[in-house]
Amino acid sequence: DAGITQSPRHKVTETGTPVTLRCHQTENHRYMYWYRQDPGHGLRLIHYSYGVKDTDKGEVSDGYSVSRSKTEDFLLTLESATSSQTSVYFCAISREGSSNSPLHFGNGTRLTVT
Amino acid sequence: QQQVKQSPQSLIVQKGGISIINCAYENTAFDYFPWYQQFPGKGPALLIAIRPDVSEKKEGRFTISFNKSAKQFSLHIMDSQPGDSATYFCAASGADSGYALNFGKGTSLLVTP
Numbered sequence: 011d012a013g014i015t016q017s018p019r020h021k022v023t024e025t026g027t028p029v030t031l032r033c034h035q036t037e038n039h040r041y042m043y044w045y046r047q048d049p050g051h052g053l054r055l056i057h058y059s060y061g062v063k064d065t066d067k068g069e070v071s072d073g074y075s076v077s078r079s080k081t082e083d084f085l086l087t088l089e090s091a092t093s094s095q096t097s098v099y100f101c102a103i104s105r106e107g108s109s110n111s112p113l114h115f116g117n118g119t120r121l122t123v124t
Numbered sequence: 125q126q127q128v129k130q131s132p133q134s135l136i137v138q139k140g141g142i143s144i145i146n147c148a149y150e151n152t153a154f155d156y157f158p159w160y161q162q163f164p165g166k167g168p169a170l171l172i173a174i175r176p177d178v179s180e181k182k183e184g185r186f187t188i189s190f191n192k193s194a195k196q197f198s199l200h201i202m203d204s205q206p207g208d209s210a211t212y213f214c215a216a217s218g219a220d221s222g223y224a225l226n227f228g229k230g231t232s233l234l235v236t237p
Contacts, residue, residue, distance in 0.1 A: 043224055052213060052229040053168070060222050068224060100167050107222040109156035109175060115167030
C-alpha cells in the first residue's frame with residue numbers, strides 16, 4: 011500500500027466530540043490528501059497538503075481541519091463530530107503535484123459518529 | 125458539483141465478456157485521467173491512466189478510450205474475469221488544484237462465472 015498507514019482503522023465516537031485521524035507515510039512524498047467516501051458520492055476531497063505547513067481546502071472542507079508539521083504525517087481533525095461525518099476516510103500521497111505522479115491510497119479509516 | 129460523471133452505477137457481465145464504463149467531464153483544464161479499482165475493505169488502486177494527447181491506451185486487458193472534443197473517456201475490460209469484480213472509479217485532475225483527483229461516483233462491476 012505504497013507505505014501509507016492510517017490510524018485508527020476503525021473508530022466510533024459520539025456527536026460533539028473531537029476526533030483526529032492520522033496518515034503516516036514512509037515514501038517522503040510531498041503531496042498528501044484526505045478524501046471521504048460515501049455511498050452514492052464516490053470519493054470527495056476534504057483537504058490536501060503540498061508541503062510541510064502548506065495546506066489547501068477541497069470540495070467538502072467544512073467541519074474539518076488539517077495539519078502537517080512533518081513530511082510524513084498529515085492529520086485530519088473533526089473539531090466537533092456530527093453524524094453527517096460518518097464515513098470512510100482515505101489518505102492518499104503523491105510524489106509531486108503533476109500528472110507524472112499518481113496518487114496512492116491507504117486502506118482507510120471507518121468513522122462512525124453516533 | 126460533480127466534476128466527473130460516471131455511468132453506469134452497476135454492471136453485470138458474464139465471464140469472457142467486455143465491460144464498458146463511461147465518464148464525462150466539464151473542466152477543460154483537466155489533463156490527467158486515471159481509473160482506479162477498489163476491492164472491499166481496501167483503498168482505491170491505480171489501474172490505468174491517460175493524458176489528452178492520445179486517444180487510446182492499452183495495458184493488458186484494460187483499455188482507456190479518450191475523446192477530447194466530446195470531453196469523454198471510457199474504460200474497456202476485455203475478457204472480463206470474476207477477479208475483476210470490484211468498484212471502478214474514473215477521475216480527472218489538473219494543475220489548478222495540485223492534481224487532487226476529482227472522482228466519478230463509481231461503478232460496481234460483477235463478473236459472473
